[in-house]
Amino acid sequence: MQESLTFSLENLSIERSPLITRDKDEDDEADEDYHVSISYESIDESNEDEIDDCDPSDDEVQPDVIVNSPMVEPISMYPSTEGGSQFWGNLPHYTNINWNHPDEEDIPGMDLGSTWSIGQDLYVGLEFENKDAVKNAVKQNAMRMHQSFYVVESKKTKWVVRCPNAHDGCGWYMRAIESKRSDKWKVTQWGGRHTCLNMSLSQDHAKLDSELIATFIQGMVNQDPSIKISLIQERITSQTGFKISYRKAWMAKQKAIVNVFGDWEESYAYLPRWLQYMKEIAPGSFYDLCHDEFFVGNRCDRGYRQFHRLFWTFTSCCDAFNFCKPLIQVDGTHLYGKYRGTLLIATTQDGNNNVLPLAFAVVEGETLLAWSWFLSHLRLHVTNKEGICLISDRHRSIKSAIDNEAIGWRPPNAYHKYCIRHIASNFNTRFKDVKLKQKLVKLGYTPCKHIFDRNLQKFCESNPDVQRWIGAISKDKWSMTYDADGRRYGHMTTNLSECVNKVLKDCRNLPITALVRSTYTRCAEYFSNRGSRALADVSSGKVFVSKLVEALQKNQEEACSHQVCRYDIESSKFEVQEAFDPITQTGGKKWVVNLKERYCQCGKFTAFHYPCSHVIAACGVVSIDYYQFIDPVYTSDYVLKAYSGPWEPIGNEDLIPPSNEDWILVPDPTSVRGKGRPKSTRIRNEMDWVESSQRRPKCSICKQEGHNRRNCPSKSNNQSISFEDV
Ligand SMILES: [Zn+2]
Ligand SMILES: [Zn+2]
Ligand SMILES: [Zn+2]
Structure with a gap:
């Protein structure tokens, strides 16, 4: 393994040195080192297997502990300047997953020749689409044959590998190069089959690294980003026959998340642009992105702004609130991603018991300042009316924020209740x-x-x-x-909020833009599903929602056995007696009903805003239509109105115009999750962190510092010209 280790270290020094002068030689790999994916390979690969080997207790790490440990390693603070846009161009949405076969999707780099397949011998002349395809094929072949290999040479256009037992005479050897004519990768030398003995069946296979596993599980992670590590381990065992460590599976999952949803830092840089676009396609939506000055050492770097908080709400959700119960539940929950943070959610419910999220925020924690900021935005941009019931837990920060008159949640605006x-x-x-x-x-x-x-x-x-x-x-x-x-x-209770938390659970370990986007796509899904159901109800003449009809039917049945005494000529005061059940010795209770005051002594009429059995019985005796006592929120018409707000598809995100800002948003470096890191890698990563955060990226289009090619001003000019031409 001596050679491959040297190779890794070379790459490391290139990655780390900000002063490197790029070689003009075509064979130079420096270009690739700016790619996120290559960075992983060159830094992690040599290292993670070591960790697995030297510390077997890693396998026993409990999921709770792992949840608190960092996600991907902080290799590059800034979005990769090359090839980054592919992440956003290929972003999958929940709607285009094949739910029957979630794993049936193209694995990048797996486009093998039509006749050759894994398990067969390599041969001179065998062609692959690209370098990754060659690597994947050789890795998978090595696993299948229970053999190993090491990398002799890895260049932009050349990849050479050899059997580790070469010194004992095994001639297995392969050389593949990129063909200048066909653009494909071709095997140009092959030393024939291994003559060495198969290595003993190991628990884990060195070539089954987290990167390869990541390509195997991409479909699973796409479907459920919160997938359990143990499930990944099971899947890999059934697919390859090898057991992999918890840690390796965990790292593979983080890499798969990056593959599917984009890089964490890139996601911050992209956020302002995405939000701006969201507001364009959903006019009236509101967001507030707070950011601070970004310091490198003592110097403030004006090219960057550091993420502080984000509040967002969608215009259709705000409009829907006018036709839902005047009730809001608020709750906070932790984010699981690479960066620490708390997700605050405000939730309401429609008359048919559907939960509807109203507003979201990513904040630093459940502090008084954060809650005050969230609640005042909620007041101003979502719920600007009186008489709202606000339910929360008794968190001191929430209570103090609400006690502050200026935040806007004191009566008569709102009435604060506890869960x-x-x-x-x-x-x-x-x-x-x-x-x-x-x-x-x-x-x-x-x-x-x-x-x-x-x-x-x-x-x-x-x-x-x-x-x-x-x-x-x-x-x-x-x-x-x-x-x-x-x-x-x-x-x-605050069950509604907790319900939304559950729905969003698998979004809470996503990079920030993917998190915001998933709230958008999920809300849009709620609206189209519930709206079309409500439309069908209204069209078929159903006045009230099904949940209410069920409840009323039950009350009506009970009402049949009640005895009613009328107490005034205006038909407003009654005494209603429930039937006595001689078997259970229950019932027989008497209740006062006052229709004029919309009151029944049992308390349910007031609490639920539709008639209890006693009110129905009283109405029946004097032939009054009890429907008039049903709150309009329970009508199909209200539900239809709630969900009739428009939603626009996001579409191809490559076409989203660049951000208007002249700075790049970066995460707060102090919010990187640091707990539970294995000691062996900790120091190295912190050093990487310091160095990479001091590197200033150059734009690959105009070669200027301070922005990347995504928001390069020269690119936007070109784009707008070409659009006008068309
Ligand atoms: Zn061999
Ligand atoms: Zn009653
Ligand atoms: Zn530029």
Whole structure:
């Protein structure tokens, strides 16, 4: 392995040195070193197998720990200046995946000759599309035959490999070069089959490196970026017969994510351009991208801006909120990617129980400043009306932000309520009593005030500390019955937000632009699916949404057995008695109903905004249409209106115009995930980091510093001219 190691080190020095003068020689590989993919190979390949070998305990690393460790290595701070656009040109969207055969897609570099296949002997004259195809073929062949090889020479137009047992007389040898005439790679020398003994079946195969695995699992990662490492290990074992370490599978997954969704740093650089375009195709959408000065040492570099926060919302979501429940749940969740961060989400629900995300933000953490910033944007750009119910956990930052009048979430604008599950969980932490905790949740959900008061008293009798604890939280914040006017629409938790979190779970380890894009494509999908269903409902004459019809049918059945006494000539006051069941000894309760005040003593009418069984029974006796007491949010018409907002397809992203900004957005270097890194690679990577962050990239088109070819001003001029010509 001596030669191949030297080869790697050579590449390393080229990668690291900012002063290298490019050789004009065609054979020079320096060009390629600016590619992300080549950087991986030259730096990682020699190294990761070592880690696997020297530390077998890596296999036992728990997924939790790995989640906190860094994603891809911080090799280049800046977008690669060459060949970068292919990442964005080929970006797959969730809609164009073949769900039946998610793995059936072209693997780059796997376009082998039509007659030759893996497992057969190589021969002189055998042709491949490109260098990667040669490498892949030789690697896979080595695995299939349980043989190995090392790289003797690797140039831009030449690749030479030899059997590691050459000194013992094995003549296996291959030389492939790029043919000047056909542009293809051709095997020009082949030393015949191995004469050495097959190496013993190993647990892991050195040539089955993370890069090769990445090409195997690209389809899986595309379908589910949060795919479990153990699944990747299983797949590779079944496909190749080799067991691979957790770490190798983990690294392969990160590389596959880069292959499918683009490079992390490049994603930051691309973000302003993508957002600008999104706002163009979805006018009225709002985003706020906050960025700071970027320092190299003590010097501020004006060519770059450092990412701080991003808030975004789509115009159709904002419009939809007018036809959803006047209810918003907010929640924060960690990002899993290479860079640390917190995703904040605001969520609402339509009358048919569909969850709809309203706004998103990527922030540094759940700090008071971040929540204040998010909530004031939410107030200004999404929910500029009165009487909104805001449900959250009791995070101190959220509470302080809402207490601040200037943020805009004080009554009458909004009424802040707590999630009962979070309160119950806090309670259990304090009192360590699961039974009491369950009673507390049940109390929260009790719609009738009299029953609630009685049960709360019993609940507190057990322990004066319990009484003090629960007494310190205002009842209107956690109880359904003290939620005057039923602002919560019966929602006692932040389940909606958690539901959206689950939907977006596999997006949370994506580079930032891919994350924002996936919120766009998913919302668009919600709208087209739900909108067309609502349209069908309205067309077929269904006035109310199916969830409400189900609930009303149940109430109506119960109403049949109620006995109603009328108390006034205006037909507004009633006493409704439930039937007594002699077998279960239940029922027989009496409730006051006041139709004029839209009130039933049971509390459900107020809480859910549609008639309870008692109201239906009372209406039946005096022949009043109870439909008038149903909140319009439950009509098919409202749901249709909510989802009738337009969405534009994003299309070919290569055609997105360049950013107007004269700086490049870079991630905050201090937010790179650093926990749980193996010590052996840590120092090296930190050094790489410092050096690469000081390198100033040059534009490959105009050779100027301070921008790359993606946002090169000269390129945009050329482009606009050529478009006009057409
Ligand atoms: Zn051999
Ligand atoms: Zn009732
Ligand atoms: Zn340029």
